[in-house]
Amino acid sequence: MGRFLAGRLAATLPVMGIVAVIVFLLLRLAPGDPAAILAGDAASPEQIAAIRANLGLDKPILTQFLSWSGRLLQGDLGSSIISNQPVAKLIFERIEPTLALATTTIVFAVIVAVPLGVLAAWWHGTWIDRAIMAVSVLGFSVPVFVLGYLLIFGFAMQLRFLPVQGYVSITEGIWPFLSRLILPTLTLSVIYVALIARTTRSSVLEVLGEDYIRTARAKGIGESQVLWRHALRNAAVPVVSVIGLGIALLISGVVVTESVFNLPGLGRLTVDAVLAHDYPVIQGVILLFSALYVVVNLAIDLSYLLFDPRIRY
Amino acid sequence: MIRSPAMKEPVLSITGLTVPLPLGADRANAIEGLSLSVGPNEIVCVVGESGSGKSVTASAVMGLLPPGLTPSAGRILLQGEDVLTVGPARLRALRGSRMAMVFQEPMTALNPVLKVGDQIAEMLEAHSGRGDRETRRRRVLDLLADVHLPDPPSLAKAYPHQLSGGQRQRVMIAMALANDPSLIIADEPTTALDVTTQAQILKLLKELQARRNAGILFITHDFGVVSQIADRVVVMQKGRLVEEGSVEDVLTRPRDPYTRMLIAAVPRAEPPPPRPRPQPSAPILTVRDLTKTYGGRGLFGGGRAVTALDSVSLALQPGETLGIVGESGSGKSTLARCVARFVDPSAGHIRIGGDDIALLPTRELRPYRRRIQMVFQDPYRSLNPRRTVGQSIIEGPMNYGLSKDAAWARATRLLDLVHLDTGALDRYPHEFSGGQRQRIAIARALAMEPDVLIADEAVSALDVSVQRQVLELLEDIRERLNLSILFITHDLRVAARLCDRLVVMLGGRIVEEGATAALFANPRHAYTQALFAAAPKLRLAQE
């Protein structure tokens, strides 16, 4: 157990290191003078020089990296080119809506997708299976923002029973908070539901073909027992693992969904930074999301211990 | 006939059972018009080669046929009740209580995420009338003790992966016995186990059956097992019953030609008289102090090192066949793969001719590759499915500079040598049976004109009748080509037949070696003795 934990942690550090190197190199390897790119077309030489000094671009690349990563380790993500505010502060101000949306989405998606996938596997080859799988392929194919606008159009504009856009903190009441998250959550969940449902189905199908399922049937226990006791727990690991890998999809979706629904979260921060060419902010958000992805997947690796007694170290 | 309970009502009686195969299969029916019965306290062995329908028979009785297979005719009476017509609820009630099954693969037949005690207890829960939790717990412990598992209380809390193969099969048997079934179906229950474990499991089954008055339908491909355990024997071929009778009758006076052929094909556990051998000269292959350790080099150095080979030394004379015998985990395959340099040895020497190739880097190894060739265990995976037989055979010679025409001519000659039609050269592997593919693999190895041929369990995956043909082929070509063979096998009977000398391995070491006949006559090491005692022997006319 201890060794498993240590091994996983040790595998995590190089990944984070590589993420940092990639993010660092992106700016430095960009064609042309990075300071000029960031300053934009209308910038004066003084502005460009200021940006160069701000990012330390005039020093040797190794020095840049060492001082940059040194500051990174102290939690200093640099400051915005536009507002000169520290990136960490900007992120902290915007993190609440994003966390709220991501949480509701994960919870909703898992609650919906896992039963759908199990159902499809159980009725393998019937119309139930085909219908669930058809909906799931469809879910993979509709662009998130198109779906968002359709939902806004249907539920908020025509039927008028949900607020169209915006965000209210949970501190101002549960219903105002939730009602504004319902449509974004639905929008963001679709692709995630599709992913989890597909994986659940194929994982359960795989397990249903195993020898120990035949053993269970040979015991004369009911089919529902076969499913609940013997199949589901064995099918759990790939499902849990895809929930973690899907975080990457979720993060991409968050950026889009927040723009569509006007939620003042990290996604909006990113889009605004893109339009303003505010690279330090983009870089900070990437680092944060990547770290989140790595940490979530570390937690998920550890959760395998709950599902499979064979994993020990 | 002394034990025959023919007077009593049979527990299982199958009459006229036919199970059609889906369209497009190689024959119309998996089972055709099969009739057999199992009496109480009787062990009936169903014997046959792969594709004989013996496993389908077992599944049909349990009502566990895979989708697509449905019996079209016949009755399967379990104590007078037809399991083909009773309906799903009643069938479930019968399964696990009146009939129970032990499967072939103990490694995969138990649920990996449930404790073994709970898996046995489930059998009791599923069929009511087995009292409260505490009663069930005690019953589970009794069952584990019945199958002679050590320390039942802690074993009940173990997960399957913590047990050995033999222990898992004992758990399966305990599970099958839980509700005192009248019929136990055992589908190749010892095939996946080492011989010494197999002998123990057979003994256990026999002992339990005698105590409990249950009938056993025992599916096997191995006449050695049959002769150890059966009261009556049913021989199947391509879905039909070809012969049935008491074990003595069938083994000593087989009437059907197929049965006779099968029994004749079973290798005897006594070696034939030794071949005349020239005086030992300079060995063609010498292995000295060969060692292979795995692991122990992880990032934190914490990984446990496993020694798969521990200072193994041996020598192979020109024209000699040296058998390497051992159970799983003995290191015999690692030895073969180290000598062929598919695995890099950790230390030691491998001399072929005069040169030591044990630690040569891959680049410098190429000139020596040609001199050691290997025939692999699985005939279905040892030929590239996308390349014709001819392409596979000429690849090696052409790598070493032979022209395409010369290589092709050699391939034609070799196919003839292994008794295959030369038209085979332009066909793809999937058009051939397992035995034919093994011949092709032998031809491919010989095309390199190697100094040493390594056969790694090369006949283990084959049915006995095919196995015999391939062994005969090997006997024939080693005489003709004066071939030196390193023959790796777990099967003493096969080793006895083919090898001039034997090396017995245990835990990565050689524990005993000697001329085959001498070793069989007088095994000295305790492990060798145990191995010989456990090997399933045909007891024929001697009774």
Add this chain to the structure above:
Amino acid sequence: MSSPAVARFTTLPPVLRHPGVLFGLAVLLIVGGAALLAPYLWTGDPILLRPRLRHRPPSAPAWLGTDAYGRDVWSRVVYGARVSLGIGFSVAAAAVLIGLVIGLVAGYLRRLDAVVMRIMDGLMAIPSILLAIAMVTLSGAGIATVIVAITIPEIPRVARLVRSVVLSVRSEPYVEAAIGAGTRLPMLLTRHVLPNTIAPLIVQGTYVCASAILTEAILSFLGAGIPTEIPSWGNIMAEGRQAFQIAPWVILFPGLCVAATVLAVNIIGDGLRDALDPRTARRVGALR
């Protein structure tokens, strides 16, 4: 008893009997035809500005209406198919080729394996849209930039797939037999290893293609994609955002096109996977 997994590549034709695959191919054919024949499909100039005709709903002169600058949405959508399909196919081809090389290297040269795969893990940890956004922001908008920016995050998935195929194939006895027969590495890879990667790569390639079409739409929508003067489905929708409530058709029609195309490619991918994946086949005929 079943013929080995790898032999299944020869069984491709049944794919065409799959109704979903037929539907997918039909949709792709239509979209592809539209892209090729764009000038002849009753289209006008897709970038002609007609300020007086802004936000006209669908009608006889403008089948799909006009956008905020009075440009004809039908013409823009048809020409946009060129960009979207072009990006989908180029990203799929580039990601598959580069991923194949990296996967082969990682799978065959053990010394590089750990390093290469850690870099792939690092790339996978960065959310692909964000990585693409950063690259486009830094290198400036342009079709080539967008293709590179979408391709790079897709590479690790392909590389991992190839590596896993290589690792499982290289322990196959027939590959060992070829090594034992003195076959040199380049020949070993092309003859015995590469053919096994083709089927899974075709399937993976269709998924990459679908995902690339979606990603392009999202990038353009977020303002980090194709230069706004080129009509791509993402750009058309991005420009329809502000006026979504009064002119929803500007977003809906290109949205439908993206959805239908991506759906078609995904369905083809699923059909190919079912036909080429030996595991599904084995399940159907699981007979001992």
